[in-house]
């Protein structure tokens with residue numbers, strides 16, 4: 283039990299480190315808050331909400347992995363190296379793929395209810 287609590291503390295420290303040092307992590311958190319507020323405002327159904335939560339978790343998790351890879355690469359070398367570039371660029375690419383898919387999922391989930399809301403206002 284003590285080991286498990288230590289693991290939780292280290293994991294939380296990793297999340298805190300990423301939030302403090304990575305501007306992109308703070309941007310993801312801002313959009314996470316905006317998406318959750320929008321989902322509440324538009325009363326998004328449970329299944330769609332689960333989908334949104336899955337994408338939010340995917341993007342935040344990959345940003346944490348990206349942070350870990352950046353730190354590991356910088357630990358190994360501060361010199362320019364094509365493999366260091368390949369590792370960092372691939373990690374950043376993973377975040378981009380997840381973020382792009384999240385935007386598409388957001389449009390699919392939010393599009394129809396947002397359209398209905400705007401149509402209500404205009405009538």
Ligand SMILES: Nc1ncnc2c1ncn2[C@@H]1O[C@H](COP(=O)(O)OP(=O)(O)OP(=O)(O)O)[C@@H](O)[C@H]1O
Pocket residue numbers: 304306348352359360361362363364366367370371374
């Ligand atoms: N040691 C290196 N050798 C070669 N290229 C590097 C090296 N370190 C960084 N780069 C290049 O510079 C880019 C930015 O690296 P940096 O470590 O500043 O990450 P970052 O700006 O914090 O990235 P992100 O926006 O994903 O958080 C990398 O994606 C890579 O293309």
